[in-house]
Amino acid sequence: MTFFRTEPPTLLECCELGKHRGEDEQDCTIHPLISSHMCTIVFEQCCLSTERSLLCEKGVTMARRQGACERPFFEEGGHETLTSKMCCDCCSLGMTSSSKGLGCHFSELYLGRVCMFVAQSCCKNSSKDIDECQIDSHICNSGYTCINTEGSFRCQKKPDCRPGFALIENICKDIDECKLGTHHCGPSFVCVNIEGSFSCLLKDKCAPGYTVDDIGTCIDVNECVEGSNPCQKGQTCINTIGSCICRSDAVVCGPGYNLVGDGTHCEDVDECQKGDVCGIHHCVNQLGSYRCECLPGFTLNSITHLYIDECEAKPCSQECTNVFGSFQCQCRQGFRLSGADGLTCEDIDECALSGQRKVCPYRCINSPGGFNCTCPSKGFIPSANGHTCQDIDECATGTHTCSLSEYCFNVQGGFRCLTFTCPGSFRQALKGPRPDTSPTMRCIKDCLPQDADCLLNPIHLITHSVLSLPTFKDCSKPEEIALLRTTTVVKPDDPKSTDVFFALLTMDDHFSFDVVKRSKFGRIIGVVRQVKPIIGPRNIVLEVAINYISSGVITHRNIVVIHIFICEFWF
Incomplete structure (x- = not known):
């Protein structure tokens, strides 16, 4: 009989899932299928707290490195820019106060708890280096490790757990997707x-x-x-x-x-009723046997005819245990005792029992007393427990064959060498100050003054991004795979305000995807979803148009090209 776990997730597990979503810069308002209202609140608040900590750290770093906090210096939009700029301004206030000898006391100013903490930290650290990590004055989230630097600190993300596990109290623990509804x-x-x-x-x-x-x-x-x-x-x-x-x-x-x-x-x-089996000594009957109790002055070994060790004749195929008047056969792990003779041990075919609980993700090979799990011949290696398959990240290990001019992108069971080029009248946008090795590229329109066709073209931006997905054989509900952000504010009561519409320009022949319009933090966003099952391996290119409309006219358009690589395996 199989039992299924139905207890609700703990609040700590809900928070850890929220923190991981915030660390990956995903939408905190899109929750997994969680039935508990308390778990939903904890999930979203832990996600937002992590997101705010990362944004504040960006602002502090900008103040220390550039001393400038203007909005164009920040890549994000909306509340993300406000949070980063606030921490940048407050850090600049602290460093300026320290350089002018005004002290680091800001309690009389109504700055708010976060701003006052950032200002005091930057003020105290501007004169001489202080190890913020040692005195616990940093703002690193629990999913990050604080590393002290000259005059500041940086937050380094802790090593990620392998898929299906979450870091809880610094230990990678299995995620119960069934309990959490994910x-x-x-x-x-x-x-x-x-x-x-x-x-x-x-x-x-x-x-x-x-x-x-x-x-x-x-x-x-x-x-x-x-x-x-x-x-x-x-x-x-x-x-x-x-x-x-x-x-x-x-x-x-x-x-x-x-x-x-x-x-x-x-x-x-009852052997004791058969005769004088123990001689002059006392006979005590037992189930399947008997035992002799010696009179005073005798030991059991002095009665040589009492006990016979049947195991010396090796009647069992594996293990034999001698008992009074008889013996018992036992089997090693992976075997069971035959019901026919009670002596022979038969192999248990664990692979045949996979209907109740699949023991291997790919293939199971039965062996005497056990079984072996095999993985696909390329792109995977067996995990430490030998029962799961782990993807090889060829890009991280340097075992790929991509040239210096190509991006290496890891997919389940392999890798892809990618190159992107901008079309005519477009140029490649420069990336931000953060190191970014992801295979993405943004192309910005760059028209010559006399090129009228280019100037009239509504397309302003073309973005290439990459996504790796497993084979989804069941799509009874849409699977959200990508989030498209805009800076346009939702104003349903203002007919003159700019509106945004999303449209799929190209997809696969079976129309396995769609895009829906939503809002987040008062801004319009688009969500790309997979609505039909796709059996891999497949390479699919989606082109999504983001149309900005004012007074019924498309004022400009951005194109997002998503290169999707679908693995042939479900794991």
Whole structure:
């Protein structure tokens, strides 16, 4: 029988998921499928707190490096720019106060808790270097490690856990996607959590005698080993496809028992009633045997005819344990004792039991006393436990074949060498001060003064981005895969305000994607979703148009080109 965990997630687990979403700069208002209202609140607040800490750190770094806090220096828009600029201004206030000898006391000013903390930290650190990490005056989030630098500090992200795990109290723990509601099992499936992932089991769709495996295939149930043996005493259960048969056997009683009644059960023999089995000593009957208790002045070894070690004859195929008047056969791990003779150990085929719990993500090979999991021949290696497959990041390990002029992008089971070029009348935009090795590129319109066609073209910006996805065989609900941000404020009551519309220009032949319009923090955003299952490997290019409309006219347009690489495997 299989039991499923139904307890709600702890608040600490909800917070850790929120912090990870904030660290990845994802939308905090888009929650996983969490039924608990308290968990939803904790998830969003921990995500927003992490997002604000990272934005404030950017502002402090800008103040220390450039001494300028103008909005054009920040890449973000909306509230993100306001948060970074506020921390930049407050840090500049602290450093200026220190350089003029005005002290670092700002409690009389109504600056707010965050601004006063940043100003005092920058003021105290401007005269001589202070290890903010040691005195715990940094603003690094719990998902980051504080590293002291000359006159400042930096927050370095802690190593990520492998997929399916989350960093909780500095330990990578398995994420129960079934409990948190972050799985993609449809209403016809039951979610079963496994280490580092989950499985979707079909609900009662197979014929009697069959069960469903993780990919929705009905397989035979071995009734003889699943705990539902239908055979009576004196019969041996033999599994068949979709059922089983019961074969009648003659009951063989072990040493110390006699066959009685209708020949279906054994009864203990009282050896003490057979005669003087212990000589002058006392005889005590036991189930299947007897024992002799010596009179004073005797030891058990002095009565040489009492005990025989049946295990010396090696009656068992594996392990033998001698007991009074008899013996017991035991099997090593991965084997079970045969019901036919009680002496032979039979191998357990763990791979055949995968209908209830899949033991390998790719392929399972049964072996005597155990099993082996194999991974695809390229792009994966077995994990430390030998039961899961781990993707090889060829880009990180340097085992790729990309040239210096190409971007290396890791995908599940391989890598891609990518190059992007801007079309005519467009130039490549410079990247920000942060190191960025991601394979993305932005192309900005760059017209010559006399080029009228270029000047009249509404397209102002073309952005290339890359995305790696597993094979989703079940798309009973849309899977959100990309977020498109704009700086346009939502003003539903103002007919003269600028509005934004999103449109998919190109996609696959089966129309497996769509784009919907939403809002976040009062700004218009677009969400790209996968609405149909796609079996990999597939390479798909999506082109999404972001149209800015004022008074019914498209004033300008931005194009986002998403290069999607879909792996042939689900894990």
